[in-house]
Amino acid sequence: MRTLLLVMIISGLTYGVQADAFGTHLKSNFEGTLRSAGTQPISLIIIPATNSGPLQNMWEELTGESLDDTEPVRIIGQTLSYPNPMSWSKQNGIIGYELNKSSDIEIFVFDMRGIRIFHTYIKADDIGGRSGYNRVPFRLSNIGRELPTGVYKYVVMADGDVLGYSKMGVIR
Amino acid sequence: MGKVIVFFVLILSTSLLAVDYFMPTTMGNSAYAKGVGVIGFENSAVSVLENPAKLSDIREYSLSGFTTTVMDDFAYRNLAFAKRLGPHWAVGVGYAELGVDGIPHTDLVWDNFDDEFTVIELSNYAYRNYVVKAAFQYLHASKVSIGSALSYYRTSLWTTHGNGINVDAALQYRSISGLTEVSVVATNVIPNLVVTYDNGAKETLPMRTSLGVKRQVRSFDVYWQLMSPTLSESLYLWSFGVEYQCPKVPLRVLGTRYQFDVFDDVRVAYATGLQLDLHGLKVSYSFEKSDYPLTDNNHYFSVSFGQ
Numbered sequence: 001m002r003t004l005l006l007v008m009i010i011s012g013l014t015y016g017v018q019a020d021a022f023g024t025h026l027k028s029n030f031e032g033t034l035r036s037a038g039t040q041p042i043s044l045i046i047i048p049a050t051n052s053g054p055l056q057n058m059w060e061e062l063t064g065e066s067l068d069d070t071e072p073v074r075i076i077g078q079t080l081s082y083p084n085p086m087s088w089s090k091q092n093g094i095i096g097y098e099l100n101k102s103s104d105i106e107i108f109v110f111d112m113r114g115i116r117i118f119h120t121y122i123k124a125d126d127i128g129g130r131s132g133y134n135r136v137p138f139r140l141s142n143i144g145r146e147l148p149t150g151v152y153k154y155v156v157m158a159d160g161d162v163l164g165y166s167k168m169g170v171i172r
Numbered sequence: 173m174g175k176v177i178v179f180f181v182l183i184l185s186t187s188l189l190a191v192d193y194f195m196p197t198t199m200g201n202s203a204y205a206k207g208v209g210v211i212g213f214e215n216s217a218v219s220v221l222e223n224p225a226k227l228s229d230i231r232e233y234s235l236s237g238f239t240t241t242v243m244d245d246f247a248y249r250n251l252a253f254a255k256r257l258g259p260h261w262a263v264g265v266g267y268a269e270l271g272v273d274g275i276p277h278t279d280l281v282w283d284n285f286d287d288e289f290t291v292i293e294l295s296n297y298a299y300r301n302y303v304v305k306a307a308f309q310y311l312h313a314s315k316v317s318i319g320s321a322l323s324y325y326r327t328s329l330w331t332t333h334g335n336g337i338n339v340d341a342a343l344q345y346r347s348i349s350g351l352t353e354v355s356v357v358a359t360n361v362i363p364n365l366v367v368t369y370d371n372g373a374k375e376t377l378p379m380r381t382s383l384g385v386k387r388q389v390r391s392f393d394v395y396w397q398l399m400s401p402t403l404s405e406s407l408y409l410w411s412f413g414v415e416y417q418c419p420k421v422p423l424r425v426l427g428t429r430y431q432f433d434v435f436d437d438v439r440v441a442y443a444t445g446l447q448l449d450l451h452g453l454k455v456s457y458s459f460e461k462s463d464y465p466l467t468d469n470n471h472y473f474s475v476s477f478g479q
Contacts, residue, residue, distance in 0.1 A: 080291040084278045085330045088373075096291035112270065113199055114242040114470060115434055116463045133283065133290060145435045148194040148375055149329055151272045151299045153243050155465060162465055167245065167275045169299060171332045172191070172373035 073103035075164040079156055081138065085169030091140040095154065098133040103158045105129045107136065109143065109168075110153045117152075118143045140170065148172075192402050193325065193336065193367045193375035195359075196270040196301050197221055199248050202238050203472040207445030207458035208413030209428025210384045210397040212342070212355035216454065216476035217252035220266035220307040223357045224319030225342035227262040227309035230254045234264075234478030240471060243464045247271045254307075254478075262309045266321075269302040277330070301327045305340070317344040323360070325367055325377065336367035338377045355384040363403070378402040391417045401433050409433060415447075422449040426458060445472070453477045 079097040086093050095107065102124040109118035120142070122128035128136040140147060147170050155165040200206045201221045202214055212223035217234035219226040233255045241247050247270070254264030274296045280289040307321035321340040327333065338360040345354040360377035367375045382399040395413035413428035426445040431438050445458025454476045459469045 078276075078293060080276055080278050080293055082278045082280055082291045084276055085297075085332075094291065108465070110243060110464055111434075112194055112242075112246055112272075113432075114246065114462055114464045114467075115432070115439075117434060133288070135288065135291075146191045148191050149327060149332070149334065149369065149373075150194050150301065151246070151275055151329070153245065153464070157465065165466070167272065169275050169297070169329050171329055171371070172369060172375065 071101065072161070073158045073163065074100050075156065076100055079154075079164030079166045081154065081166060081168045085171050086140060088140060088146065088170070088172050093138045093140075095128075095136045095138050095156075096133065097156055097164050099129070099131055099163075102131045103129055105163075106157045108155045108157065110155070111147075112150050112152070117147075146172075190376045192378040193327075193334075194270075194301065195325070195378070196248060196268045196303055197250075197359075199240070199242065199270070200238075200472065201250055201268065202236065202476075203445055203456035203458040203474040204426065204447055204454075206443050206460070206472045207426030207428065207447070207456065208393075208395050208415055209411040209430035209443060210386075210395045210413055211382060211399075212344075212357050212384050212397075213353065213386050213395065214476075216478060217254035217264055217266070218250070218474070218476065219309075219319075220252045220254055220264035220305050220321060221250060221268055221303075223342045223344065223355055224264070224307035224309050224321045224340060225317045225344035225357075226355065227254050227264055227307065227319055228311055228317035228344060230256050230262045230264075230309075230478065232256055232479040234476060236474065236476035236478075238472070238474040240473065242462075242467075242470055244467060245272055245274070260311045264307045264309075266305045266307070267302065268305075269300065271301075272299040275299060297330050299327075299329045301325075307340075315346050315348065317346075318342070319344070327367065327369075332369055332371055334367045334369040334373075334375070336365060336375075336377055338362055338365045351388045353386040355382070355386075357382050357384075376402075391419070393417075395428070397430075405433070405436050407433050407436065407438060409438065423447070424449070426456075452479055 076098040081093055081095045083093055104124050105122040105128050107120050108116055111117045128134045149172050152168050152170060156163045202218045204214055205211050212226055215229035217236040236252045238250045250268035252266035254262055256262045276293040277295045277297050278291050279294050281292050283290040304324045305321045309317055309319040311317050319342045323338050325336045339362055340359045341361050342357040359380045366377060380401050382397055384397040387394045393415040397411040399409045401407055409431040411430035416425045424447040428443050431440055441460055443458050443460035447454055447456040456474045458472045462470050
């Protein structure tokens, strides 16, 4: 839940952080810079995240994430899996993608005939449905059966809309 | 007694660990066969790939080709040629391929923004899976034909390559009236011949067996097929198809309701299509609904020519 948006201006460069009502850190893009900022003057602006205006636009430019609840969920950049190709001997991997906002997500896997062979549902607050970069743990064994060597396509969807897709090679 | 138990444990383990190789012919070999939902009744060179006994219908020669692209990325193609050598003999060669390009090769990089790893694309690679078949057909009696094909399978994915060979066997029977045909086809009949990869992995070449019947009723050809897609599962798939010869035009309308397997699950699909016959040049098209959310339908195209 976003309730606060902090924008820090250090030496003319702008950084942002999101926090909830209790000040719990959710996401930032300045931590490393803050450590190296030394004694330089820092401007700190704290605003409710529900406000609209240029600071929200600044936040969206900085992070690519939307604070507008009416904006449709989308994936920023590529949807990719690692490792690719994935081997049965090291079958732990991840599917990585960046969401502009939290959302319930579905991931589908299709075999080489174009037939759906796997489906998982991820809630908005779980890994895979959170705003920002998501690393969804993926095991070949999740599919329930060993797959033959080949290429499989996976699709990330929300509310029936395709957000992203890619291909995954599987070797035995 | 102990030896018996060990034997059965080994047999069970083998069947549990066995993974069937994905053959590029699994998706179908012609728009006509997709349109009627059965294999083994095509009277062109594509019989090399699916029912060598049916080469009995080749009078002089035949050339055929097929293409479809699934999920915008998975390109299936085949090409086959068959020639009659005498009243009892015909031979043919066929090539079928599945190719996929642009598969991302990825790595992890540390993201200072999130203090975690992010997946990035380093390059991309291709997947190729093909089979080459050499087939012959022998007309044993005027109504019974037998055929066989030697298959060479090869797969390459990233730096891994796999190879295997096996044999198909088929029998075709046509009734004296010519109105009924029966087809029995078994692919990869030698169970010990598998696909072996250069990393040591092995995959079973699936022994797919099918029994099909075609019956002509006035302007209709009615098809029925029972298929066991693999020996490692006790699955039986039923197909029912109809072909209608339009009056006064060389056009046939195709339709089918067929079953297919997804692991040990059986699902149902429908397909429909057309075949235009222009003095030996047959052009076929069929389509079916796609499971993939970004494409509404899968489209199949094939062409054959010969006498």
